Amino acid sequence: MLRMFSTINGQVERVEKPESGSWLCLSEPTDAELASVASETGIDLADLRAPLDDEERSRVDVEDDYTMIIVDIPTVEERGGRDWYETIPLSIIVTETLIVTVCMQDTPVLHPFMEGTIRGFNTFMRSRFILQILYRNATMYLRYLRIIDRESDKLELKLRHSMHNREIMMLMELSKTLVYFTTSLKSNEIVMEKLTTLQRIKQYQDDEDLLDDVITENKQAIEMANIYSGVLANMTDAFASIVSNNMNNVMRIFTIISITLSVPTLIFSMYGMNFQEGMLGMPFTDKPWGFALVVLLSVVLSALVTWFLTRSRNFR
Template sequence: MLTTFAVRDGSLLRGEKAAPLSGAVWIDLLDPTPEEERLVEAAVGFELPSREEMQEIESSSRMYREGDVLFLTANFLHGVEGSDYESTPISFVLAPSVLVTVRHATPKAFSVFTARCQKTPEALLGSPDAVLLHLFGQIVDRLADILERIGLDIDRANQDAFRAARSAKKVTQKDQDLRSVLLTLGLVGDLTARTTDTLLGLTRILTFMTAEKSAVRKENQHLIKTLVRDVRSLVEHGNSMNHKATFLLDAVLGIINVEQMNIIKTFTVVSVALMPPTLIASIYGMNFQHMPELEWPIGYPLALLAMVLSALGPVLYFKRKGWL
């Protein structure tokens, strides 16, 4: 899908499909067809990165300059609103007269930014570098919202974990609660890692753009400084939440281990308590001919009494020691 954005007389001109490319300050390609790629390349005068090139992981393949055109690629998180979130590479090709974005998914920041462009086109679409930096600003705002949501999920998981540990619920119910906390922490950890990866990608792009000062107009230099500060603060916040999630994961695993030890301790006490009765039953279960107790009239009840007392002895001893 090909979409063009231009500003004329203070109004936004947005075109799709076969819209004229001349005068466009931003050309957005979503899952472009070969025909759309050739059309844009002919209009802007340079080749666009292919999907295979966008997936390269080398820094030199993701950020480079050809003449006066910057090619910038990074992974961006999308689909957080649903359950099928993932990271997708997006390329930003910044030329003096136009910005071209090539993507195969639609992060929410893009939808929000295009809606903002309809309200204040002159402020956001003044120049290609201004479009790029304002778009990055919208992405950073979106990532901040995601980190806030992750923080709430961690706090909720924290409360659920320790509430389950202190509750008097049955072991099976506790297991279900702790299992739910572990699943939440797993999702939080994955989402935090993907968010941090997006932020690090933005950091590399902004660092590259700072070094290539000629690609950004002087009046937009302050936007880079603001973005660098915001991204750095979000990276630190994401790292802090990673440490918090790791601590909570260790705590939950410790709680599970304690619950398992209690179960094992119960089985151990039962096993030890049944050992003396088993010994008594084994002795009187032997088929020797000369066993005087076999002829006692009260031999059977005495054997039962001996087994009960020998079982109670270890239990009382464990309670006295505080092991029960």
């Protein structure tokens, strides 16, 4: 989808043709739209296609007629009836008269700019527009990180009561998301540091403060992602220890039951083969109450073995 916007009388309005100071927004673009923008702006078609690869790294490329900035932005993907978070590339290409954004999805990062709700946003102030996109991107990371933190708290409560495979897989997904976020945020930080020394793009008076705000927000997002990653890692280790401890308790109970049942099994096995009248060496075989006594003796011995095992240090 190709949409073009321009600031007219202080308002962001959609236009039909690109003009000086316009913003061209490509979301899920077709080959025809990419070819059209490439012919109208002089941007290399390969550079327009670059952010359509979800493995594209964040970077700044300075060409003869334009500058391309690629950053990773957060996005939401629905899997299994739940929302999961990942990162995708967003390209910001600045020419002498235009600014072009390219993304494989219709990202919510850019929606406020289209709606004109960003304070101080003008399409012709290209360097400020770039910083405003980066600032919005950093705030989106912070927003999603807070959501992930709340999800991990809910997951912790569920894991305290039941440890099914579903909860364990959700924990793994959250951990994977935080790894993606941390990697992308660090890559974006490198891009921002390079922007501080880039002379190609015109700087406005308030851009320096805005860039500092962007870097600060991005660093805060990195710190939050690292903290949440550490919390989830500790949670995973804790629940792994709990599962192991529960398994040990189950095996302890089964071992006590097995040893306890082996006592009457041994006694009944011997008497089952040799319990005949007059059999030498087998006590109580000549008594009418001998069988009942053997059963009672087995019960008493089993109780003694159970008592001993439950008191033993090796089974506590």
